[in-house]
Amino acid sequence: MKLIGTALTLSILALLAVWYLPTMYWGYQISRAVSQAQSGDDAAFETVGELAEGPPLVAWLRNNKKLNAAFNPTDLTTGRYVSYKLEMPFEALLKPGETLPEPDFQELYAHARAPQTLAGYCFEVLGNLGTKCDVSKSNATLSRDGTVRIIGNLQYVPDYETGDPSVVKNGELISARVRLIGGRDLHNTLGNRAEVFEKVRKICTEIRTLLGNCIISSISFEITPRDGVQILRASARFDAFADSTQYRRDSLQSAVDQIAEGLVN
Amino acid sequence: MTDSKQKQDFSERIQRIQQKHGTPPPPQVQTEAPPSEPAPKGHNLRNAMIWAILAAMAGVGGFYGLMMFDEWKLSQAAAPDNQSAPQPQPKPVKDVRQITDQGWSIPSPGLATADREQLTVLDVATGFDPAGQDAPPTVLIPFAVNSECTFKRPQPNDVVYNVRMETGTLPTTTHVFSNRAIANALIDHIEGVQVSKKHFQTGSRAQGRMFAVDVFVTDTSAPVYLVLQSFRQNVIWNLQLAKGVSLSHVAMIGENSGLVAPEQDVPFEAFRISDFVTNFEFGANNDPGPCMVAPWRRPQAHWPAQAKADNGNDLYTNQIYSFNTGYRAFDAWYRQVMGVPADTNVTAPHSAAHVLVGDLPDQLIEYRSMAGRDVYVSENDFTLIGDDTFEDTHIMLLTAAVGGDLALLDPAPQEVSRQ
Numbered sequence: 059m060k061l062i063g064t065a066l067t068l069s070i071l072a073l074l075a076v077w078y079l080p081t082m083y084w085g086y087q088i089s090r091a092v093s094q095a096q097s098g099d100d101a102a103f104e105t106v107g108e109l110a111e112g113p114p115l116v117a118w119l120r121n122n123k124k125l126n127a128a129f130n131p132t133d134l135t136t137g138r139y140v141s142y143k144l145e146m147p148f149e150a151l152l153k154p155g156e157t158l159p160e161p162d163f164q165e166l167y168a169h170a171r172a173p174q175t176l177a178g179y180c181f182e183v184l185g186n187l188g189t190k191c192d193v194s195k196s197n198a199t200l201s202r203d204g205t206v207r208i209i210g211n212l213q214y215v216p217d218y219e220t221g222d223p224s225v226v227k228n229g230e231l232i233s234a235r236v237r238l239i240g241g242r243d244l245h246n247t248l249g250n251r252a253e254v255f256e257k258v259r260k261i262c263t264e265i266r267t268l269l270g271n272c273i274i275s276s277i278s279f280e281i282t283p284r285d286g287v288q289i290l291r292a293s294a295r296f297d298a299f300a301d302s303t304q305y306r307r308d309s310l311q312s313a314v315d316q317i318a319e320g321l322v323n
Numbered sequence: 324m325t326d327s328k329q330k331q332d333f334s335e336r337i338q339r340i341q342q343k344h345g346t347p348p349p350p351q352v353q354t355e356a357p358p359s360e361p362a363p364k365g366h367n368l369r370n371a372m373i374w375a376i377l378a379a380m381a382g383v384g385g386f387y388g389l390m391m392f393d394e395w396k397l398s399q400a401a402a403p404d405n406q407s408a409p410q411p412q413p414k415p416v417k418d419v420r421q422i423t424d425q426g427w428s429i430p431s432p433g434l435a436t437a438d439r440e441q442l443t444v445l446d447v448a449t450g451f452d453p454a455g456q457d458a459p460p461t462v463l464i465p466f467a468v469n470s471e472c473t474f475k476r477p478q479p480n481d482v483v484y485n486v487r488m489e490t491g492t493l494p495t496t497t498h499v500f501s502n503r504a505i506a507n508a509l510i511d512h513i514e515g516v517q518v519s520k521k522h523f524q525t526g527s528r529a530q531g532r533m534f535a536v537d538v539f540v541t542d543t544s545a546p547v548y549l550v551l552q553s554f555r556q557n558v559i560w561n562l563q564l565a566k567g568v569s570l571s572h573v574a575m576i577g578e579n580s581g582l583v584a585p586e587q588d589v590p591f592e593a594f595r596i597s598d599f600v601t602n603f604e605f606g607a608n609n610d611p612g613p614c615m616v617a618p619w620r621r622p623q624a625h626w627p628a629q630a631k632a633d634n635g636n637d638l639y640t641n642q643i644y645s646f647n648t649g650y651r652a653f654d655a656w657y658r659q660v661m662g663v664p665a666d667t668n669v670t671a672p673h674s675a676a677h678v679l680v681g682d683l684p685d686q687l688i689e690y691r692s693m694a695g696r697d698v699y700v701s702e703n704d705f706t707l708i709g710d711d712t713f714e715d716t717h718i719m720l721l722t723a724a725v726g727g728d729l730a731l732l733d734p735a736p737q738e739v740s741r742q
Contacts, residue, residue, distance in 0.1 A: 153726060160502060
């Protein structure tokens with residue numbers, strides 16, 4: 059009886075130590091960061107973003123799931139994808155000679171043809187980034203002027219060296235974003251997109267040299283028509299599993315910024 | 324003599340002397356504890372847990388018991404007022420009615436009546452065949468819905484009867500729906516295929532199924548002006564007229580309305596609710612308006628929802644408030660257009676398959692199913708008979724939309740091998 063009582067007491071204390079107190083502290087931290095952000099402190103936004111992962115235990119659990127999604131070497135996962143935002147006239151979705159459907163059905167056609175339109179981009183994902191490619195998400199909208207906007211993700215399995223995250227001590231998954239087309243607009247051509255893929259791979263190689271591992275968690279292509287030509291915008295996000303006592307998100311971000319700047323200039 | 328023998332003799336002598344003098348023997352001191360069972364351990368924690376579980380079970384059981392008792396009381400309260408009154412002609416009738424929060428749902432062969440009397444279609448009709456009541460019509464004849472928001476006003480000598488319900492209970496294989504309805508359903512369906520990896524033949528379909536409702540009309544005292552209203556689903560109204568009934572007009576309100584070609588040549592017209600009340604959501608379309616045609620029913624004392632609201636349940640209080648507000652708005656429009664209150668001679672179950680307007684007929688009505696008859700249906704993009712045809716329509720449209728190969732809704736993963 060005494061033993062059970064002691065065990066119960068210890069369990070409650072352990073719960074307090076592992077869950078309740080860190081959660082209370084997390085609550086204090088995020089409240090403070092939010093109020094700082096509201097008062098105009100830009101740096102606090104970053105902190106809020108990090109804290110939004112949740113209390114430490116939650117963040118740890120999420121990290122493990124994310125870690126698998128990022129570094130799984132064989133399976134398509136939600137942690138790695140290339141996203142495309144496309145804009146085109148509705149007629150571009152039709153086959154040669156195909157009759158224009160009634161207006162009531164045009165949005166349905168756009169939805170129905172979005173996955174195959176996106177799957178058409180798998181060839182460049184397979185040629186530049188991965189060994190497997192699959193449409194994981196697609197959506198389409200039709201505006202009144204007849205423009206179709208398709209948004210979707212292509213998941214991939216990397217064909218590049220990712221490094222081994224299991225050797226990292228005190229590991230934490232950190233990420234950094236970079237806009238790849240700096241200060242100038244690129245026309246949407248196969249060559250320009252291939253250039254983006256190449257830059258992204260180089261940045262990831264540099265991160266891996268620095269931290270021992272790297273994943274290209276997403277590349278986003280946004281293709282919009284302007285003055286008769288298609289303009290390409292691109293950005294990317296990288297994940298690395300790094301020693302949290304040495305690296306934080308901001309340190310990876312500044313490293314990525316430097317690498318990207320070197321590649322652009 | 325050994326020492327032990329001397330000690331024993333001495334001890335016995337002492338005991339004899341003490342017994343002689345009446346003094347109690349000295350307590351025997353055990354020098355060695357005899358082997359015994361271990362003392363029982365305390366089980367306070369275990370017992371507390373057992374009692375807690377028992378208490379929780381009793382509490383949950385009691386709670387649900389209380390809830391069921393309340394439901395039972397409500398259903399008793401909802402029973403027809405004359406249930407306990409002696410019946411002139413006791414007739415064993417299987418009660419098919421089910422009470423819902425908003426009144427009785429009366430599936431076939433139950434008969435909905437204005438006074439909620441417990442009757443079946445056999446009390447008013449002969450020749451009723453339950454197996455054939457949902458048999459499909461022969462031809463669907465589209466008619467243009469009224470776009471003016473004004474029904475023909477009843478004549479002074481007309482008697483107005485209202486049938487107002489949420490839905491019918493008897494589904495047919497007739498479907499009426501718009502291009503937008505099937506397009507939106509298929510868009511939902513595509514998302515299901517892609518996100519949930521459902522097979523392309525399962526998923527959303529256009530909500531256009533029609534429900535059959537027989538309306539038994541018995542009033543021969545004056546020309547009958549019928550106003551047939553279904554709030555939530557499409558209904559095909561099949562009029563069953565007693566001998567001597569004269570119809571002056573049939574007005575229908577619903578999303579899509581159908582009318583089995585009546586025996587008499589009677590003018591009819593219909594409103595499509597969504598043509599006038601665009602925000603077709605519960606609680607959102609109950610405001611007064613110049614064309615408030617959404618046929619809300621006035622909450623009744625026998626509704627469990629009303630009883631729950633009266634007992635202070637906030638959810639039901641809000642629901643009843645919404646019903647009352649909606650009804651007042653509808654009634655205001657109705658009075659303006661028809662010149663009489665919306666509850667004039669009303670039969671308003673929650674849902675039903677057969678409805679009686681007027682008294683029981685003197686003579687049973689010869690039942691006429693809609694099998695093989697023409698049905699007028701409010702004009703729409705798709706009016707079709709048969710569930711297979713309905714399904715094929717979806718598959719054909721989806722196949723055309725995707726460009727010929729349904730597998731392309733969820734293209735297979737692509738792979739390259741790198742050495």
